[in-house]
Amino acid sequence: MSDPIANEVLQLRREIERHDHLYYVLDSPELSDPEYDGLLRRLRFLEERRPELVTPDSPTQRVGGKPREGFVRVAHSSAMLSLDNAYSEGELADFDRRVRELAGRDQIEYVTELKLDGLSLAVHYSDGLLGRAITRGDGAVGEEVTENARTIRSIPLRLPEPFAIEARGEVILTRTEFQRANRDRLDQDLPAFANPRNAAAGALRVLDPTITAQRRLDFYAYLLLANGAPTEPLHAGALDRLGALGFKVNTHRRTCQGLPEVLDFIRHWETHREALPYDTDGVVVKVNDVALQQRLGWTARFPRWAIAYKYAAQQATTTVLDITVNVGRTGVLTPTAILQPVPVGGVTVSRATLHNEDEIARLGLQIGDGVLIERSGDVIPKVVRVESPAPDRRPFVMPTTCPVCGSPVTRQEGEVAVRCVNTDCPARLKESILHFSGRRVMNIDGLGEVLVHQLVDRGLVQSVSDLYHLTLEDLLPLERMGETLASKILRNIDNSRSASLDRVIHALGIPMVGERTAQILARHFGSLDKIAQASADDLQRAEEVGPRVAEAIRSFCSEPRNRALLERLRAAGLEFEQQAAPTSGPLEGLTFALTGTLPTLSREAATQRIQAAGGKVTSSISKKTRYLVAGGDPGSKLDKARSLGVEVIDEAALLGLLQSN
Numbered sequence: 001m002s003d004p005i006a007n008e009v010l011q012l013r014r015e016i017e018r019h020d021h022l023y024y025v026l027d028s029p030e031l032s033d034p035e036y037d038g039l040l041r042r043l044r045f046l047e048e049r050r051p052e053l054v055t056p057d058s059p060t061q062r063v064g065g066k067p068r069e070g071f072v073r074v075a076h077s078s079a080m081l082s083l084d085n086a087y088s089e090g091e092l093a094d095f096d097r098r099v100r101e102l103a104g105r106d107q108i109e110y111v112t113e114l115k116l117d118g119l120s121l122a123v124h125y126s127d128g129l130l131g132r133a134i135t136r137g138d139g140a141v142g143e144e145v146t147e148n149a150r151t152i153r154s155i156p157l158r159l160p161e162p163f164a165i166e167a168r169g170e171v172i173l174t175r176t177e178f179q180r181a182n183r184d185r186l187d188q189d190l191p192a193f194a195n196p197r198n199a200a201a202g203a204l205r206v207l208d209p210t211i212t213a214q215r216r217l218d219f220y221a222y223l224l225l226a227n228g229a230p231t232e233p234l235h236a237g238a239l240d241r242l243g244a245l246g247f248k249v250n251t252h253r254r255t256c257q258g259l260p261e262v263l264d265f266i267r268h269w270e271t272h273r274e275a276l277p278y279d280t281d282g283v284v285v286k287v288n289d290v291a292l293q294q295r296l297g298w299t300a301r302f303p304r305w306a307i308a309y310k311y312a313a314q315q316a317t318t319t320v321l322d323i324t325v326n327v328g329r330t331g332v333l334t335p336t337a338i339l340q341p342v343p344v345g346g347v348t349v350s351r352a353t354l355h356n357e358d359e360i361a362r363l364g365l366q367i368g369d370g371v372l373i374e375r376s377g378d379v380i381p382k383v384v385r386v387e388s389p390a391p392d393r394r395p396f397v398m399p400t401t402c403p404v405c406g407s408p409v410t411r412q413e414g415e416v417a418v419r420c421v422n423t424d425c426p427a428r429l430k431e432s433i434l435h436f437s438g439r440r441v442m443n444i445d446g447l448g449e450v451l452v453h454q455l456v457d458r459g460l461v462q463s464v465s466d467l468y469h470l471t472l473e474d475l476l477p478l479e480r481m482g483e484t485l486a487s488k489i490l491r492n493i494d495n496s497r498s499a500s501l502d503r504v505i506h507a508l509g510i511p512m513v514g515e516r517t518a519q520i521l522a523r524h525f526g527s528l529d530k531i532a533q534a535s536a537d538d539l540q541r542a543e544e545v546g547p548r549v550a551e552a553i554r555s556f557c558s559e560p561r562n563r564a565l566l567e568r569l570r571a572a573g574l575e576f577e578q579q580a581a582p583t584s585g586p587l588e589g590l591t592f593a594l595t596g597t598l599p600t601l602s603r604e605a606a607t608q609r610i611q612a613a614g615g616k617v618t619s620s621i622s623k624k625t626r627y628l629v630a631g632g633d634p635g636s637k638l639d640k641a642r643s644l645g646v647e648v649i650d651e652a653a654l655l656g657l658l659q660s661n
């Protein structure tokens with residue numbers, strides 16, 4: 001019997017799964033966000049009309065689970081042990097020698113993989129459907145975190161065939177997501193996570209899946225099992241098969257003939273790992289031949305067929321010259337160690353975060369002390385421990401008044417953060433303006449720290465909305481300001497009036513509402529007024545919005561001073577409504593690429609204008625590209641465009657096209 005709605009639902013699910021895989025696993029999307037959202041919206045609409053068609057593997061069911069009371073403990077199919085470590089090439093050579101001796105072979109074929117720094121997870125499928133996800137726990141028994149794991153987009157809800165398998169792998173946060181997580185933590189006045197691994201653990205091991213969903217966790221699979229045992233004769237084959245089943249498998253892997261090739265791989269990533277989007281703390285070396293793995297077996301704690309080579313942490317010793325206190329956007333006072341500058345892993349470090357008073361006490365740190373510091377990836381360097389207390393050391397005392405405005409500070413019971421009570425504190429205002437004008441927010445190029453300080457200190461800007469009333473006369477007297485720069489900044493401020501609704505929501509700096517939540521809110525409500533009027537229940541109907549986020553939005557929007565700010569921003573002409581994605585316009589059907597610096601438009605602004613006129617902007621050039629818009633100092637795209645015969649135009653020609661309607 002034919003049921004056209006059921007058929008469409010099935011078709012939409014397959015289509016969305018394919019695009020999820022392209023986007024989240026292969027990192028090569030084919031659809032724009034609005035196109036993808038259109039598919040998901042249609043599926044939701046149909047499933048709402050026909051609830052009996054909803055199945056747990058539908059892409060609409062990623063975030064649906066309700067908060068639980070506690071975790072259920074579940075036994076693993078086979079021990080989920082960790083790896084022995086090698087800290088030097090010598091220790092790795094010992095490992096290779098042991099394996100060769102036990103195997104009775106002269107040379108071993110190994111597979112090398114990057115060791116991602118997260119937490120391990122076992123994901124079970126039966127009949128091809130995601131069943132349970134279990135953390136490592138003590139290796140024998142872990143905690144069931146299925147609802148949380150479902151929110152991780154790189155974990156397929158359904159396999160292409162009805163297999164019963166188990167994929168083990170690492171749940172990680174990219175560095176960008178880690179920074180976002182820490183910004184959100186600061187917004188909530190919670191102490192920052194020390195590293196991406198803690199942040200990932202914090203997001204996976206929470207009882208409320210909506211909290212997990214707010215972090216874009218990622219999952220890289222590295223072992224394939226059925227009934228607790230490997231399914232493929234070669235480990236390299238297992239990784240390929242995991243990829244074919246729809247899992248994300250790290251492409252930085254290699255099958256190596258003997259130790260020298262393993263060392264090549266390790267040395268290569270030692271110097272290239274900084275450029276990766278996530279932290280790696282080493283390389284995992286595994287015997288490729290699974291039958292040999294089984295012959296080698298396990299010690300009580302580790303497999304004898306694999307080892308983790310650990311890179312040395314990037315550490316250095318230096319002196320704490322002073323401890324200063326910054327005041328953030330929410331008024332929280334954060335102590336920072338000012339260091340005798342020291343090179344660490346190719347970067348000169350002169351500051352380290354100390355998070356809060358308790359952290360300083362925990363370290364037993366005083367001003368003047370010699371300390372060991374560490375940096376990994378993009379993470380702000382931190383003090384690991386005091387190495388040599390100075391004879392004339394001075395204890396740090398948290399100020400009792402705000403170092404910026406002099407108002408009293410408070411520390412609420414049960415909180416680690418100390419906060420300035422003055423909501424008009426200039427420090428808070430400066431941080432709010434910097435957040436507002438940020439690149440991924442209202443994207444006002446040129447509004448840097450130095451300028452913002454002057455604007456606030458001279459009373460030219462008392463609220464972010466004042467930015468829209470600045471004039472050339474206001475800016476010209478400022479330091480390092482000429483007419484060209486001033487006009488450019490004013491033009492950038494002016495351009496920001498057309499920033500999309502999600503950016504405006506993000507720009508408001510509502511606690512717990514970062515970029516992603518702002519996008520979700522914009523999409524769900526379509527208007528800032530609707531969000532401001534929504535009840536906590538209404539707010540929670542939006543995907544991924546839980547009770548705490550809803551409460552933060554309610555309390556922000558019910559504050560009279562924030563309501564007044566909204567009205568001033570509305571009067572300044574900011575976008576309070578979601579603009580429908582244009583399906584037609586003068587540039588409909590045309591694909592553009594951009595290169596170099598355009599004389600007046602920022603890259604973001606050019607992209608927005610092209611898209612608003614129905615055109616498409618891609619990051620690379622192909623035969624499908626209709627125009628390359630080139631500015632000063634163009635990149636390699638220009639050569640590529642010429643070799644493909646793609647027409648190259650300048651900004652003036654683009655503006656002409658935009659007007660030709």
Ligand code: IVH
Nearest residue numbers: 082083113114115116119120170222284303
């Ligand atoms: S294999 C018996 N492969 O590192 C094999 N582990 O210190 C066990 N890890 O518990 C794991 N990347 O959480 C393996 N490519 C990789 C890995 C990896 C990260 C983690 C994993 C493991 C720990 C061992």
